[in-house]
Amino acid sequence: MNTATKPEAIKDASMLKQKEMIARNYDALTGAPESGKKIVSTFVPGNLNELINSFGLLNNLPEINAINNGMRKQSGAMIMDAERSGHSEDVCTYVKADIGMMSKGNIAPNGKVMPPPNLLLLSYTGCFTFMKWFELLRKEYNCDTVMLQVPYTGDGVITDNMRNFVVKQLKEEVIPALEKTSGVKFDIDRLRENMARSAKAEDDLVWVLESAKNVRSPIDAYFGGVYYIGPIFTAFRGTQDAIEYYQLLRGEIEKRMQDGLGPVTPEGDMGEEKYRLVVEGPPNWTSFREFWKMFYDEGAVVVASTYTKVGGVYDEGFRHDPTNPLESLADYCLGCYTNRNMPSRVDLIEKYMNEYQADGLLINSIKSCNSFSAGQLMMMNEIEKRTGKPGAFIETDLVDPRYFSAANVKNRLESYFQMVDQKRRSTRTA
Amino acid sequence: MKCYIGIDLGSTTTKAVVMDEFGEVLGRGITNSRSNYDTASRVAKLEAFISTRLTLFHRALEGLSGLEGEKIDRLLLNLERHFRLELFLEQLEDLHQTCAGNAGDLRYPGQKAKICAVLDVAFARLREKLQGLFAPGVVRKSDFFRDLAGSEYMNIAEQTAKEMGMNFDTLINIYDKSIIEVENRPPNDDMEGKFLRALTNVLAEETDLSVSSDDVMKAIKSVLDMDLEETYVVGTGYGRVRLPFPKEHIRSEILCHGLGAHLMYPKTRTVLDIGGQDTKGIQIDGKGIVVNFQMNDRCAAGCGRYLGYIADEMNLGLHELGPMAMKATKTVRINSTCTVFAGAELRDRLALGEKREDIMAGLHRAIILRAMSIISRSGGITDEFTFTGGVAKNEAAVKQLRELVQENYGDVQININPDSIYTGALGGAEFARRAVEEA
Numbered sequence: 001m002n003t004a005t006k007p008e009a010i011k012d013a014s015m016l017k018q019k020e021m022i023a024r025n026y027d028a029l030t031g032a033p034e035s036g037k038k039i040v041s042t043f044v045p046g047n048l049n050e051l052i053n054s055f056g057l058l059n060n061l062p063e064i065n066a067i068n069n070g071m072r073k074q075s076g077a078m079i080m081d082a083e084r085s086g087h088s089e090d091v092c093t094y095v096k097a098d099i100g101m102m103s104k105g106n107i108a109p110n111g112k113v114m115p116p117p118n119l120l121l122l123s124y125t126g127c128f129t130f131m132k133w134f135e136l137l138r139k140e141y142n143c144d145t146v147m148l149q150v151p152y153t154g155d156g157v158i159t160d161n162m163r164n165f166v167v168k169q170l171k172e173e174v175i176p177a178l179e180k181t182s183g184v185k186f187d188i189d190r191l192r193e194n195m196a197r198s199a200k201a202e203d204d205l206v207w208v209l210e211s212a213k214n215v216r217s218p219i220d221a222y223f224g225g226v227y228y229i230g231p232i233f234t235a236f237r238g239t240q241d242a243i244e245y246y247q248l249l250r251g252e253i254e255k256r257m258q259d260g261l262g263p264v265t266p267e268g269d270m271g272e273e274k275y276r277l278v279v280e281g282p283p284n285w286t287s288f289r290e291f292w293k294m295f296y297d298e299g300a301v302v303v304a305s306t307y308t309k310v311g312g313v314y315d316e317g318f319r320h321d322p323t324n325p326l327e328s329l330a331d332y333c334l335g336c337y338t339n340r341n342m343p344s345r346v347d348l349i350e351k352y353m354n355e356y357q358a359d360g361l362l363i364n365s366i367k368s369c370n371s372f373s374a375g376q377l378m379m380m381n382e383i384e385k386r387t388g389k390p391g392a393f394i395e396t397d398l399v400d401p402r403y404f405s406a407a408n409v410k411n412r413l414e415s416y417f418q419m420v421d422q423k424r425r426s427t428r429t430a
Numbered sequence: 431m432k433c434y435i436g437i438d439l440g441s442t443t444t445k446a447v448v449m450d451e452f453g454e455v456l457g458r459g460i461t462n463s464r465s466n467y468d469t470a471s472r473v474a475k476l477e478a479f480i481s482t483r484l485t486l487f488h489r490a491l492e493g494l495s496g497l498e499g500e501k502i503d504r505l506l507l508n509l510e511r512h513f514r515l516e517l518f519l520e521q522l523e524d525l526h527q528t529c530a531g532n533a534g535d536l537r538y539p540g541q542k543a544k545i546c547a548v549l550d551v552a553f554a555r556l557r558e559k560l561q562g563l564f565a566p567g568v569v570r571k572s573d574f575f576r577d578l579a580g581s582e583y584m585n586i587a588e589q590t591a592k593e594m595g596m597n598f599d600t601l602i603n604i605y606d607k608s609i610i611e612v613e614n615r616p617p618n619d620d621m622e623g624k625f626l627r628a629l630t631n632v633l634a635e636e637t638d639l640s641v642s643s644d645d646v647m648k649a650i651k652s653v654l655d656m657d658l659e660e661t662y663v664v665g666t667g668y669g670r671v672r673l674p675f676p677k678e679h680i681r682s683e684i685l686c687h688g689l690g691a692h693l694m695y696p697k698t699r700t701v702l703d704i705g706g707q708d709t710k711g712i713q714i715d716g717k718g719i720v721v722n723f724q725m726n727d728r729c730a731a732g733c734g735r736y737l738g739y740i741a742d743e744m745n746l747g748l749h750e751l752g753p754m755a756m757k758a759t760k761t762v763r764i765n766s767t768c769t770v771f772a773g774a775e776l777r778d779r780l781a782l783g784e785k786r787e788d789i790m791a792g793l794h795r796a797i798i799l800r801a802m803s804i805i806s807r808s809g810g811i812t813d814e815f816t817f818t819g820g821v822a823k824n825e826a827a828v829k830q831l832r833e834l835v836q837e838n839y840g841d842v843q844i845n846i847n848p849d850s851i852y853t854g855a856l857g858g859a860e861f862a863r864r865a866v867e868e869a
Contacts, residue, residue, distance in 0.1 A: 377807060390721065393807075407668065412725065415682035419720045422685060426719050 012264060014249040018230050021245065023110060025235045029060055030112035038181050041117035041137065044311045046125035046150055046333040048174065050194035050238035050320065055182035059235040060117060062133070066097035068109045070285030070399030078104060079400050092129045093368045093400040095136070102140060119181040120145040121174065126152060126338035128371055146177035150333040156344045158334045166330035191325045194238030198320035204246035205232050206314050211253050212303040213356055218256040220263040220270070222279045222302035223292040233311030238320075265296045274299030275420055278352045280345075280376065281364035282307045284396035287404045291396070294410050298417045302362075304352035306345065309337040313348075342375050346382050353387045359420050361391040362413075367403050390423055392416035432661040434866070435478065436858025437471050438683060439463060439669030442706030442734060442820065444470035445852050446478035448658075449859040451867055453693075457482030458852050462574050462613075467669030469614045474855075476616060479658060483625065484510060486656065490649040497641045505632065505639070505646070508566070512628035515564040517617055519557065520624075521575050524615065526553040528608040535607075538600060545600065552590040552601070556582060571747060576613055580605075622654045662862040666854050668707070679862075684712055684723050686857030691816040692718025693856055695845040699812035702805055702831075703853065704821035706734040709801050711808035718857075724808035726800075733797075734820050739772045740793060744786070751790055755826030758791035767796045791826065798830040802838065811835060814843040818853035822846050 011019075032039055040052050041060045052059050069075040078100025079093055085103065087096050101107070101114075108114040122134045124147060131147070138145045148169050151162045175186050208228055212221045219225070228249060236242040256262075262270040266289055277295075279302045284291050295302065312318070313335050321328035333339070340348070349361060361383045365373045380391040394412050397403030433456070434449045440463060448457040459477025463470045484506055491502045526549060533545035559582055563570050572578060583605055591598040629650055633643045664679050666686040683703075691701040692714055701712040713722040726733065741748045762784050766775055779789045805811060815835065821827050828846060835842055847853070 381809075384722070393724065408725075411668070411682065415684035415720075415723065418682045418685050419723070422719050423721070426715075426717060 012252050014245060014252055015227060017245050017248055018227065021231060021236060021241050022234075025058075026108050026110040026112075029058055030108050030110060030114055032058060032115050038118040039115060040119045040121050040178070040181065041134075042121040042123060043127075043130050044233050045127065045336045045338045046123035046148070047233075047237075047311065048121065048123060048148070048170075048329060048333075049235060050191055050198055050325075051170075051174070051178065051329065052121070053194055053238055054187060054190040055178045055184045057119075057178065057182050060114070061234055062098045062137075063094045064234055065101060065108070065114075066094040066399050067285050069097055069101060071288055072109065073286065073401070075100075075286060075399035076401045090368065090370075092133070093398050093403075095129060095133045097399045098133070099136065116141045117143055119143060119177060121177070122147045123150060123333055124148060125150045125333055125336045126340075126371070129369075144177060144181060146173055148174055148333070150330075150339060152341070153334060153339055153344065154341050156341050156347075158331060162334055163327055163330045166333060167326045170326050170329065188325060192322040195320040195325050195328065196322040197240060197243055198232075198238045199322070201232055201237070201242040201246045202312075202314045202319050204243075204250045205229070208246070208249055208253050209304070209308065209315060211257065212301075214257065215276070215357060216260065216262060216273050217276070217301050217303050218253050218261060218263065220265070220292075220296075220302050221308060222283065222305040223265075223288075223295065224263050225302070225305055225308040226283060229308045229311060263296075263301055265292065267293075267296075270296050270299075270301070272299050273301050275360070275417055276301055276303045276356065276358045278303065278349060278356065278358045278361045279305040279307070279364060280349060280361065280379065281366060281372070282310075282369075282398060283364065284404050285399050286397075286401040287406065290406060291404075291409070294413050298414065300413075300417055303356040303358055306337055306349065306352075309348075311336065313337055313340075316348075338372065342379060346379050346386075349379065349383055350386050353383060353389060358389065359424070360389045360416070361387075362416065363391065363393050365393060365395045367395055367397045368400060369398065390416070390419055392419075431656055431658055432866075433479075433482070433658050434661055434859050434862040435475060435663045436686065436855040436860070436862060437474060437663065437665045437667075438686065438852070438854035438858060439467050439471060439665065439667035440705050440820075440854075441668055441708075442738070443851070444474040444667070444669070445855040446471070446474035447852050447855040447859040448478045448482045449856075449863055451661075451863065453860065453863060455856065455859070456485045458849060458855070460573070460851065462576065463669065464610075464613055466614050469616060470669070471665070472616045475663075476621075480513070480621065482658060483621070483653060486653040487650055490653050491646065494641050494645055494649060497639065497646075501639065505636065508632045508635065509625070509628055509650075511564050511566065512631045513624055515561065516624040516628055518560070518564065518575065518578070520617060521612060522553070522557060522560065522579060525579060525608055525612045526550075528611050529553075529604050532604045532607050535604070537603075541600070544596065545604070548590055548594045548596045548601065549604075551594065552583070552587050555586050555590065559586065571749070576609055580609065625650065625654060662866050664858040664862040664865070666858045678865075681858060681861050683708075683854045684710060684725070685720055686854040686861065687818060688712050688714040688720040688723075688857065689718040689860055690853035690855070690857030691818055691845075693860055694847045694850075694853065695814055695816050697814045697843070698816040698845065700805065700808075700810070700815045701853075702801055702815070702817050703819040704734060704797070704801055704817075704827070705819045706738075709733050709804050711801070711805035713809045713812070722809050724804050726804060736767055736772055736797060737793075737821065737824070740776060740790075743773045743776055749823075752794070752824040752826040754787055755790035755794050756829070758785075758787040760788050760791070761795050762788045762792035764789070764792040764796040767793075767800050791830075794824070794826040795830045795834075797821070798827060798834055801831070802834050806838075811839045811842055814845055815839075816845040816847075816850075816853075818847070818850040820851050822850040 037058050039058045039060050044061055049059055075097040079096040081100035081103045082096035106114045120134050120137055179186055209221055211218050231242045231245045262273055318335055363376050363380050365376050384391045394409050432451045436447045438445045444461050444463045446459045449455055457478045458481050459474045461470055461473040491497055529549050530546050533542045587601040588598050591601055664681055666681050666683040670680045687701055687703045691698045703710045708725055710725040715721050737751055741751055762779055
């Protein structure tokens, strides 16, 4: 075992701000019994944070808890606990980490007990497992549940019927459920204010993500990107905090561009940019830094990723629209990356490959996520065909440390980088 | 003389190839990886340089008029045999001395003298018995010292222990500790001395050389005097990061296998490599450049080690599995190629009354089925198709592969080189050569 001390990660002001925001939110959640605030549990893709906040409710995201536990090396034991209680090896490891967290006293990352939710709000945007997960939670907590059925965009388009169907449910089911839980009457103006704040933060987020179009990208849009999407994908969309965070972040990235710097890594500024990649699929969380290091050590920068779109696709023009709040929430849910069909996913990746001048596509396929991983190899082949750029396929997991084989992943990545290099050289000399 | 070296540090074996500046292969060397890549790469390289000297001897002897073809081959075969014997006896002596040293272990208080006396007798017998392994025409089961010395030591030590009133387990424990030390110690560097002693013995045996012994000695010495410069070394394989040279000297084995297969068969477009813990499907273009690849994930199911476990379970040598499977009259269906469950799978089929040969055929088919799945994920098979890695030496695996390729892809030229195990090292050597010659 390597006992060498890990270097202390270098943190920018925006990172410190986000850390403080997350800590504050966990304190608010765990302090709910004392403050009398009510908690809504929901998932990242298709989350209705502006709406939840407009009722003064707190937002708890179980998969974010699982990610937190994964990054803090806690998830392995939690998953084993869940398996002991009857969940098989093939079950989504976010689910098992959450179930295991409950069996260990439901301790939040701040070390305090996470109180039970008052409402389970399932915004169903393409992940069937989320539905089953909430069934388990409903049995556990015996609390109110409301489900927003977002139609899958199987034909790649959002129709009026789809939008109307979602709006109707918001009006007739979701809003009444939130009113009941909070004891607060729905106030559309509060929702509008929240959505206006969302749009402001979204503008800056898009600017940050698109800064990677620069050759010598100032950001890593995957490993850095997962931090950048943190506030907007979680409990902070629609808050002043999120606006401030993205202003701060944008300022930092602008400075990096002026100074001609590449992405910031846990070990400081990244060296030469040798490979520009588009990545499909979530990162591995349990060995996040080790995984990232395999990229920056080789000079590989991720210039665009689809994972940073699972909580909302903003770089195609969508913004939360305060003038049509419910319709806009519907469009947001319908347009989430997880709710898109395969041809749309391929089109988006192809666009990224071209617009971000990528050298290749890397797919990190998640072993315990059948719905999202299905078809990824075909997607890769299609991108190779359309762009002529090489693809590569690696397999890890979300938060189960047993599914991360460092030697195997490193071997594939190094092979891939060298393959890209070799191909580039041969094109140059041809 | 400029030499370019590729070293492939695999999970089971480590291979080295030495190439000249024109891309011609001069020598190949292989050793077991023994969880010590530093030693393994040193030994493999040393073996490749021994093989290089033999190639150069051949060239030098070709220059002697009157000494041709068959005679040169015979002379060099005998020279290598004697040289290997020298090397083997040197290692056996090292093992003897190491065992004697370990006899002083605290676990055997006051017994050292007695243990050493038993070891002296046992090693004298071992030496006499094992010399026969290097007699003309004898085919050795393995080229690795551990395999050759190990099984015979067990037999002789047991018998000697019984005769001399010594606990056999003590001799086993001492051996187990000592063989690791000996294995991890490369042979001493005096290759020249060993070759000359070997040559003296060969010349003493030879009666029909048609050239003078002095001329032969002179030709061999001229080669031994040549400086074989390690101009550039490229490492590949799982242990590559252990190699003591900079990053630019390290290449992925996928690229090395692709290039190696291209050098062996320039029309290759698809490569299958089944190694100890990896199965790789690689697609290459007309220049040997990798355009796509797939490999097994963290599970080594269906790789070379699977056959290793099966061999252990059946108390057979790895090389005996293929021939056994070839005697099958039917192919038993095996669903799991999980290495961990290999033993259970095997015993289950035996318990059901299936014949060992038929089960073996099923196991080989299962491995190749898994490989076919990996190939298809990498883009399928395009003519020509080259099969590499240790498993390519297994005739039953090759038979199953031919059948499945025919079924799925029709008529495809399948290339299997007798030296396919060196494909990665060959690609590495060519990368090394290009780094200097085409810089």
